[in-house]
Amino acid sequence: MLHIPLLRQGQPYRSLEVARLPHYSTGETVVEVSQANAGLIRRDLLDQEAGRRALAAFSVADLLQMCAHAAEHFMSDALPVGEEAQTPDDYVRQLSATTGLPHVLVRKNMEKIRGVLAEMGNVLDGLTRSLDLKILDAGFGEANGHALSFYPRAESLGVVLPSNSPGVHSLWIPAFALKTALNLKPGSAEPWTPYRIIQALIRAGAPREAFGFYPTDHTGSGEILRHCGRGMIFGDTASTAIWKDYPGVEVHGPGYSKIIIGLDRVDEWEKHLDVLVASIAENGGRSCINASSVWVPARGAEIAEALADRLSRIVPRAADDDQALLAPFANPKAAVSINASIDQALEQSGARDVTAAHRAGDRLVTWQGSSYLLPTVVLCETPEHPLANREFLFPFASVVEVNQEAMLDVMGPSLVVTAITSDQQLIRRLVASPHVDRLNLGSVPTCKVSWDQPHEGNLFEHLYGRRAFQHTGAA
Template sequence: MPGNRETAAGPGTGIDADAGAGIDVDTGTGIDPDAGTGIDADVGAGAGSRTGIPTDIAADIAVERPSGPYRSASRTTLTDATGSPAGELSLAPPLLIRQVLNEMRAAPEQPTGVRLAALARAGELFAGATLDGETPDAYCRRQALVSGLPVSVARRTLDRAARAGRAAAEALAAQRPAGALLPDELSDAGDATAVWVRKGDVLGVLAPGNHPATHLEWLGAVALGYRVAVRPSQRDPFTPRRLIRALRAAGLAPAYTALLPTTHAHAEALVEQADLGLVYGGDSVVARYADSRRVLAQGPGRSKILLTGDVPWRDHLDTVAESVAADAGVQCLNASAVLCEEDPRGLAQALAERLARLPLLPPDHPDAVLPVRPLAEARHLARQLHGTVGTRLVTASGAGSGKRPTEGQFTEAHFLAGLGDGSAVLRPAVVVLDSPQDPHFGAELPFPYVAVAPWRPDLRPAALGRTLSLTVLSQDASLVRECLLSPLIRNVQQGDVPTHWTRPGLPHDGSLAEFLMESKTFVREPETIVMEPETRASGPGAPAAGAGTAAPQEPAT
């Protein structure tokens, strides 16, 4: 599910999305399109300055092993979006990682039905219960203040977790090959059947920090019977901790989950010692694991919108803006590029005007819709953007100077808005390009950034490049079909459906089960037929006493 929104600017763009205060890898899962995003909000900038995270929100994060929490001697300081201390994060050394994985492997297995019931209950607990003293509101504020994401993102994730838990059994059934049984269903098997089995026992996850709902993906591995060990991002250790607490409170055996914060240098130990790995990152991470059968690397989404000339873009501006900016624009499913056949510059200007109305607020404000970063980090990213795409930036009246920047002219207000507390809101950015072949087309950044380029009828879906989610606004049925059949495009929406639309049980970037599971054939010898002594056949060709009937044989081919 997933992609990496913060490290996906790509080679040749001149933009280092990883620059600044230790940005972690990230991605996102689909977010419910029914949830409001405040796209049309017109709230003025300016919120009172803050001096640090509230003491009731500060939290220390321990290693969560099957035997209980463990506070290691090695720790690192968590900081919030202003750069202020927000707690401490225990760091697991490689030896402890190995010990925890061995504990997980050695524990007895829970039946599938018990796990599924626990997942359903855990979703409800995650959304509404006080877990080890943490209320849902405290979780949302912690997640927002440290990650810099609007608090509404975490609040919507509460509901998404509840729905994902309820849908776990249905999702498992949808992914299972037709006619295949799970190993604990073999008592119902006939003489020969297909069995759907795990490729291993322990899944190591190097989790992103771009969006809390990304963690819902590894719940599917728990449903399949995997033990899951998560190395969280320092920008969001709160979501996996709360999920693990909810799962254990719901009755899932402790050995099925572990939280293993560790350094970047030691994170590889988790991937190496687990049976399989799920990692998130940019193009370099995807390339590193491209040939691995043990590690699934989830990379940039580069989601897009395509508008052909037979559809007036003005009638669909809401869908375009929603796709770009929903949930702060940080998901791999958020559109980072738009191809438009009719007046692409006009679309870019209208989109810039729409996005410029988004409020500029701190992350814990209920009306916040844009990401916040430490001021120094935001300024560094702004200067990089100006140096690479500044002259192509489309500005709205009232945003900065209201004029497009020129070379050598840097206006900070085009890119960010300081909040007076050491943090800054990252403003949306719309740029106009001459062609989808421009290296900045498809770049992904950790805020609403979108490149608009012209579409020509002679272009085909291959011109879009790799695309996680594509919304096609066109009456050309053959074009829609080509997009659906293209191996470069993973998900296709036709009509006014935002790129981030999804539903539990439907594929995201394919299905995680495709990587975790495989089908095998199981043949059972039929029950032995024992004849009474007086009726047992005799003679040279008769079977020996006590011999049974051989398993059914298929004709040789």
């Protein structure tokens, strides 16, 4: 049986406690994943200095070089997964088997990860606003005639990861290039990607001590976040709530990403339909950067109908079908619960499942033994309707018609807003809004990411502090 061990400062450790990950369709065990007990994690984290020390032996330039090599290893090499070798094709099949993600989407995410590794210099350039990275090696230096000194805020970065989409792993990789050791808790159904990234970096020459890999339970996750100097957690509202005010932990909860069409552009909505569809449905609708609602000041019903027409053409296909866009639910109960939750909300007046008329049967379908939720567009008459601002793990979007003046006040926080408008007043309000994290002005899909831009906080600033610094040269 394929087994994924823990990595304790890079050294494999086989736990007596394992999680058996089933194939989403057959239910057969695909892999056994060692589980770390919380005390073991805490004990390892007593010596985080080892990881930092190992990375300090390299310059940032060296680490960027390693990232570039790792990009190729990740894409092309057979890399260790436990005691076995995992080819890129194995990785695609295995990841698909435990998450349901179609092969074509896995490959797209692979390409994202490759891109971030290969372009790590540009990523850091964006995050540090073109800082001379030698300053991080020396700890101080000069830029534009000003003395600068940065200090690491933590020995390591602890990350509690999700299972929804492999692309999310692009967000923590820059920490390695920023000389920060990593302690990762993978998503329960997706240990594959972080393990493979670590192995690609090790093959590229990265010191093993820089990596902790701890599949674990809720308690173990908490230990990672509490005891690494800096942390990131990805999860649903319930699991991330307690970390909202915890110093040093960045919370990546639901995105509630949106598309806004201004009154000045709403009559040309058909021109932007492809962008709307892509924003909602790309990557199986499984990312926090997928749009989960479309906010318009007029013509909501027409837009909802057109979206429903387009999205209802997306149907379940085989995992290895290149046209596959929809992922089955690895846990069928989750699909049943989400479906029931939507139906229950629709019982409340003021909302209509527009896609219902475009599909032959129910939203929840079983196809070749697996559970799928078919793309769903709900037209909401008011922003107060419980479905107006929801996010689910499949292509789901509400279309909300609301007065443009009131729009920003009622639409709540958003990870991504794509604003299709030239209305300067609306743009000024969006730019000034503390509730908009990533802002795309123009017809840009919400899920189009520019990796030199920060994501829910700037990782460099999360990991490094700047101190006041003066230097006479005689120290």
